[in-house]
Amino acid sequence: MSDNLGRGGRGRGSGAARGARSTPGSRDDKPRREAILDLSKFIDKQIRVKFTGGREVTGTLKGYDQLLNLVMDDIEEALRDPTTGLLLAPRRTRSLGLAVIRGTSLIVLNPLDGSEEIANPFA
DSSP states (O other): OOOOTTTTSSOOTTTGGGTOOOOTTGGGGSOOOOOSSOGGGGTTSEEEEEETTSOEEEEEEEEEOTTOOEEEEEEEEEOBOTTTOOBOTTOOEEEEEEEEEOGGGEEEEEESTTOOOOOOTTO
8 A cells, every 4th residue: 555645535643644743842832921811919809700691799719720710709699680680679699609610601800899880871
């Protein structure tokens, strides 16, 4: 059987048939990217997180990873009216305690310290 180079056959992956070799550590040659968000300054501080689907929680940030998965403690979820989706009047909440939050579901993450709620200027 002859060599199957260039015939669209199964081939051998990354050019091993043509003598190409990968060197160990070749992926480490690129400079490491800095994280866009530095959440380390929010560790052990109160934050508010809004999710896809409209849920909103507040709690203490305990940890995170490069995918923005969060570990939060003392979480309270702001309850919404199931029919309208609006927050319930006297800021009703339910306690969730400790949770791991998947980073793909996050929309907004902001510290509670130094922020206040205002009336909607566009309504």
